[in-house]
Amino acid sequence: MSASSEVLYSMSADWSEMRQLTGGGFLADTGSANPRWLTDHIPDGEQARVAAAIQEAIRNKAVFSLEHQVRLAAGGIGWTQSRAVPLLGPAGEITEWFGTANDVTARRAAEEALRRLNESLEQQVAERTADRNRLWTLSKDIMLVAGFDGTIQATNPAWAESLGWPEDDLVGRNLFDLVHPEDLERTAACAAAIAGGQAFKRFENRCRHADGTYRWINWAAGPGDGLIIAAGRDVTEERTIADVLLRTEEQLRQSQKMEAVGQLTGGLAHDFNNLLTGITGSLELLQARVAQGRVGSLERYISAARGAADRATAVTHRLLAFSRRQTLDPKPTDMNRLVRDMVDLIRRTVGPAITVQIVGEPELPPVLIDPNQLENALLNLCINARDAMPDGGRLRIETHHRTLDCHAAQELEIPAGEYLTLCVTDNGTGMTPEVIARAFDPFFTTKPLGEGTGLGLSMIYGFARQSGGQAHIASSPGQGTTVCLYLPPHAGRPVEEEPSLDPAEAPLAQQGETVLVVDDEPTVRMLVTEVLEELGYTPIEAADGAGGLHILRSNTRIDLLVTDVGLPGGMNGRQMAEAGRALRPGLKVLFITGYADNAVLGHDHLAEGMQVMVKPFSMELLATRVREIIAEA
Template sequence: MEPQGDPQDRPEPEEHIFLAGGGELGRLIAAYNWTSTPLGPLGSWPGHLRTTVGLLLRSHVPIVTLWGEDGIMIYNDAYSIFAGGRHPRLLGSKVREGWPEVADFNDNVMKVGLAGGTLSYQDQELTLHRHGRPEQVWMNLDYSPIPGEDGRPAGVIAIVVETTGKVRAEGDLRVTAQALAQLNAELGQRVEERTRERDRMWRLSTDVMLVADFNARVEAVNPAWTTLLGWGETELLGQDFMALIHPDDMEATLAEVASLSSGRTTLRFENRYRQKDGAYRWLSWTAVPDERFIHAVGRDIQAEKEAAETLHRTEEALRQSQKMEAVGQLTGGIAHDFNNLLTGITGSLELLRTRLAQGRLVDLDRYITTAHGAAGRAAALTHRLLAFARRQTLDPKPTDVNRLVSGMVDLIRRTVGPEITVQVVEAGGLWPALVDPPQLESALLNLCINARDAMPDGGRIMIETANKWLDERAAHERDLPPGQYLSLCVTDTGTGMTPDVIARAFDPFFTTKPLGQGTGLGLSMIYGFVRQSGGQVRIYSELGQGTTMCLYFPRHHGAESPAEHDAALASAPRAERGETVLVVDDEPTVRMLVTEVLEELGYTAIEATDGNAGLRVLRSDARLDLLVTDVGLPGGMNGRQLADAARELRPELKILFITGYAENAAVGHGLLEPGMHVLTKPFPMDTLAGRIRDLIEDGA
């Protein structure tokens, strides 16, 4: 099931963009009825007011603006904590009415500030009624005028830092006069430095701040650039800040600047800036654009990145340890299963040879059937192991998943039994997926069998398909790139899974079923197949409520492929025009079997043991209608390289890859050129015959 969208994720109205990332106060300001105040509706606020509010909302320091002659109060989350029980009714009120107990004090502040003056108080003692009773408090207060568009003060901005705890602690500790004098001198020096700065808020911040135009030209920086990165103000003003960006972050940063230039606010963007000593430091940026400039605040996250890297290395070591444990489980499981299968094969062959020697031909079919069945199960186990390792050679085709599900429903119902109700919900207009259809059928059946086993007393299985648009957040949750996907989900009403079981569900040979009732390879096989197909598997489960297993596949832009039909070897069409097939495989047994099939069908077969020998035949004048080659070949040239060379020498030559193990990249990640096909070992001889005939006749 897909989570519903959070209302907070909806796009902000244009007039609210400057409030984005402003926490609780940002939302309260957006919802407040400003029409009843002298400021008027948000949409009519001037640019300098929007910029001031946007910056103070992102500050961790308690800041309040007193706007206009009445001192209309707008503040940030940090100030709301300072205000105590007075919040939120202080928002939008006149300062004299909001703090009546200090009305005279604030009258003086407004008088001086609107006249263009500044005020600074250190450990100022006041009596406030923040929680319904008088409180004696001490504060550091800094007041500065806010220039309007005409250059005259339009309001006053106040930075409020409560020092009550410090003052009381100093009293308790009986700070000496010398220590108090030194503290006052340090505080006085800080006040003097802040006064010289054009924007006092920037001076107080430990975050780097800058104003730049949309061409990345630096207009203003705060002192934190020197503290954090070593660059002086004169070294940066007028320069292109892109010159400081790490080369690997350049493209993303340019894209973010372009987004800002279109009016969008940056809430969190990370990149690396070059320090003066040449090293790079990670910064996390919040930025607000106005008509001409970008106003940005960057927080130092270098320590967080280093801690995350340390954690990643630790987790990687843990994963490696878990992987080695899984390999141990895998080895034991393989040995057990293959020894059983080999016993069936070798025992049947020995009895077959004995009966032939004795002239007893009655039971030969039984031994042949037994050996053939065991070999088939061994091949299936090999496919499962390769799927788990994501090294299975897939034959992906554009597939209509709705049609595939419809074709499987009857088999699924017979398999799960009458106690289980199977419902199918197919999405209309479902996008095609580029997958191996038999593997997807096997995965779907496996999921339904697991669902059945989780409902011993009966229940309901729902199979759903859907188109999915995954944005960055949804894609990140599923460990996928953003984009278009289709999902195939199987939901049961069974026992559900605990978090511990979910965490190990895809481990090889891990099973919660009783001994002998499950191999533990089913989900690991599904996971490997889906990941190899470019998709993802996700489990949504609640103990006692059931489980949903969702397979996500990238959307394929194209039509689905027509169904293929294999002909039986005895009835396969014979060669009619003297067609010749080049067979390249380093395994003599495979060459012998393929050659005999070809000769049985009337084809001429030419054998080669490796890529170099095959290349010599390709360069000769011999007629060739088809190249059948293994992917893994000795001698430095694999089957895909041989095929590429064949296409250079004989552009119209059809090619069939036969392979039992190969890196998927060796055959093009499923993106083969026209006329190239894959057949996975082991394969029935009639399947080989049908595929060869189709390729030669149709040129597909």
């Protein structure tokens, strides 16, 4: 037992005298016997309480036990735990008390500090709760607490002011019932993301006002205690102003675009005049050589005309791609394999001064895409990258599988979900924000006159959008450029590449097979019918939909209908084909078209036994396709 923390003492029966038996460290030294023990050892404020406890113990001849203040030997006031036991005489009277006094000053100080801390914390919690309650009540922003399934558990008064809904009308209701139908899928995706632990600083959707109209709300939301905690601000007016500004900006951009078209039309016409000169000049020389009987060098004129026509075809395809009115032939495609198959061509195209690196994420699902158009897009991006690195550099082609949350998808203006990306990165000159803003515009180009039509990136953008995806540019001057195509994955398996047939070996017709050719362009009808006749088919011609339908109504044998989509006379090729199939169930149809609007002629809407070819096409390829369609079981 430490002398400094405990004192053993004896007291007279009436507690008038005290004798310390051991110790004496922490109590004030008042001598071995002291008739003034109470007044000398106990502070004035405690004397009455201690005296009452002593008298209670004497009266009941019971153990005295009390925690009270005492005067300390070192000066000042401390605390002691006093306990004394009465010693009884033969007659049961108290003859003496023996007791201990333990120093509990440090413990009492710690308890007092803890008490004050608790009181302070309680006060802070109360103040913060009051602050939150005031914020909840006074905020002009709407606030809510909802379950992950959308069930509203609490709303603040701002709902009534902003959207006309009092809390009693909202609690227990599902938040999704108030969301605009067009925004419901995005909102549900965000709620699922919040359930997974994600928070959103900015998410906009339209919520229904009590009067039935919709208001744009900018939300900040996140998870908390198994619930959605969200605060929203009405940004309808800001959106309205923004829409006006966007329309004004779009009008300005349209004006700039028309100015650019005006500036570049000369260059485009110049390019086409060169191409037409190559075609017409080659044909004139070909005609002259045939008339002269000099047929030994005809092949080079034919090749020159064909090459010029192919280049003109590429320009028109880019225009159609930007307008999203090209006819695509989507197939489940392995994007990694497509990139690998193009590596040699890309390296030859960009030249030895540029290092090409391929990074493909393994085991990517296929993408439903027109593989030829994707190859063209990739090659165009690599050519742009090459032009941005005139002194050489690094070209990186990457494929990835990415998940876009609703915020990222909103920034890209595509639905949230899974996407495959094909990204081309260079370390070249880069682009300014002004150039990026116009990079996808048709005819916009930073190249000098005669070095490009400005259709490359616009074609890529149109192709990506038409395929259900998006194209995005990240760049800054001097830091290089990254262009990424976002394309939705496909659940099916990639289509294996089929060996192409040699057009020169196109199979001949079976005896009696008849093909109805409907096109309003006489030259096209002439070329198609001559090819068919050479292969042994019996061709029948019609110049419009009404004439073609008249033949279909007859008893004439028709094994295949070859028709343009855009026909004069009030009936297009698709309508004629559908009417013909009603008369001749199972009639096989090959559409030939310069472009096809998806709403009229999309692959998702083509019935079995119907196919499409895009003009211009080679006559050899037409012959092969006709034989394949007729021969299909």
